[in-house]
Amino acid sequence: MGYLEVEGTRRIYFEHYEGSGRPVVLIHGWGVTASCWDNVVPALLANGNEVVTFDHRTCGRSDKDFDDVSIEAIGSDVAELCAHLSLDRPVLNGWSLGGAVAVDAASRLGSQISGLVLTGGASPRYTAAPDWPHGGGVADVEGVLAGVESDRATTFKAVSSAVCAVPVSPEVVDWMWAMFMAMGPRGGDTLRSLADVDQRKTLATIEVPVLLLHGRQDAFVPFSGAEAAVGLWPDARLVEFEQSGHAPFVEERDKYLSELVGFLNR
Template sequence: MALLKTDCAKNVYYEDYGSGSTAVLLIHGWGMSCRAWDNTLPALLAAGKRVVLIDHRGCGQSDKDFADMGILAIAGDVVRLVGELGLESVVLNGWSLGGAVAVEAADQLGERCSGLVLTCGASPIYVQKPDFPAGGTAEDMAGTLAALTADRVSFLAGLAQAVCAKDVGEPIERWMWQVFCSASPMASASLAQLAPLDQRAQLAALSMPILSFVGSADVFVDPEICRWVGQNNANARVVEYEGVGHAPFIEVSEDYNRDLLSFLADNA
């Protein structure tokens, strides 16, 4: 079991497949774990990539009792892990809230980050801003956090059923629910940080190649947010899947893996 000792002496779980100084680092979404990438990992390994996966603080097999479970703290763990593994070049792929983590980590890594992938990424914003009407509302976020507190297990069951727009079957929905439930209840602190999040200037200024995956039927991250990336960074391009929800790597895994590997062929 591979563990990264963080700056607060608690442990973050990670997996490291392959060898070499270049890797693809996969960052899961809120409340999930690195198991979210189980349809992606085999394809990357078959293509000869070194792959690193990390569990957020409070999620998966990482310690559950972190005092700080914020986006900046998780991004700091990613940067620390890149250093611990001696990676000279890394492509970061962040799903959902993991997209916000990946943007922050990419900014900190600078030239060591050779590419950035945002998979239905909650970046540059998640909650509407006065000059950016896409996304949810502050009231939506407050309601979500209140529902998590009032009846966490039932709320997470509904969440798992809504992740995918395509019919992926009850076993996958039940699996996602179980993974959500394994996260610490205190991981809601990470989710709450999406409300004030505004990475527009940061994301627009990144100089590495960027790929933004969009699900046109995504009910969690407004597709307009993901499209914004391609419209506001000259190094970015967008791949959109019609009728797909928040998890294209599950809903259309073959298409997703093909498009991800095409991007990686030039950048990893």
Template sequence: MARFDAGQGRTVYFEHHRGSGTPVVLIHGWAMSGRIWAGTAEALRADGHAVLIVDHRGCGQSDRDFEDMSVSAIAADVAGIVRQECARPAVLNGWSLGGAVAVEAARLLGDRAAGVVLTCGASPRFVRGDDFPYGGEPGSLDATAEAMAADRAGFFRGLAEGVCARPVSPPTVDWMWSAFIDSGVDALKSLRSLAGTDQREVLAGLAVPLLSIVGTADVILDPEIGRIAARLAPQGQVAEMEGCGHAPFIEDAPAYLAALRGFLANL
């Protein structure tokens, strides 16, 4: 384990599992932790890749008392870790909110990024707009805030139960719930930042290959958002995980890894 100095006396937790292959950075979703990537990380390490797993500020084993919990701040942490740890360009793989983080980190890294993977990634947008009819309603986060304030544990339990469309074991749901409930008190700030994020121009200017992995039965993030991301990126492609919800790397790990490995092999 290691810690990245994020300034103002705060640090971000990360793991760097070294390997000779292309480095892959695994960026978790909102209010989660890097431990959710355990199975993916094991498979990538077995393939010889270097693997970096990052806990967002305010989540997992990172410090909790950051004033800035925005998508851009988390992306700056990721970019800083890549610059510090990787001698060669890295692939940025972001799940859910982590997808928006991966796109912004790729913009910051320039030629230090080798590719972007969106795993049900919340990019280019998370909420609807006048010219973007996909995603959540603009005011939906107020209801989320009220639900968290009324029963934080119950809210996150319901979220954990809704992540997967395919059947998963009760211990898997418990595992996700335990990560959610352990998030810091300011986690909602990151979600509000995501609601104000629009990455259409960033995706259109992306100079590296992009793979958008979409769960066709995802009820948390409209699958069309992932398809749009692939169309916007000049070197974009989409992989559809049939019948999967918001976590295809858990729901159908073999199919997910096949798509990811195919992308990495063609870089």
């Protein structure tokens, strides 16, 4: 584990696991922490991969009082972390909001990465537009954030309960809830930033292979958006998780790991 200064003296927390295989950077979703990957990291280490996880600005063990908490700022953190650790052409894997972060970082790193994975990724858009009929609206985002501001614990418990379509134990919901509760007060601005992001032009500039792993029952990032997005990449493949909601790495873990490891071993 370690800390990297990315905005003055403000730091992000990261964990770096050595390995002889292809490096992988795991980028978590909004409001949670690197611990969301706890059921994924052991399989990647067993596959020989070098693995990096980190907590976004304002999340988990990273500093909370950042001035800039935008998607672009977190994307720049990923690029800086890759350089700091001298990663050799890593694959970036972003979950949910982390998918938009991964796309931003990929656009910065170019040929310095070897692949991109979007796990229920909120890219190229999270909110709907006249020419993008997938997702909710900015008002929906503000409604969630109003709930967080007025009743943080209850709102995050409801969000945690809605992540999975496959029935999971109360302990899994509580695990997610605890991660959300570790987010700092500026974290809402990261979700507001996502609501304004449109990465459609960026997608065509990313020339590495792309794997989209997406739940058919996803209530946060509609599967129809992933179907529309896959055609915007020069080299992309979409894998459907028929039973899963927003967290296929929890809901259909064996299939998820098989697809991810197969992509990494290409």
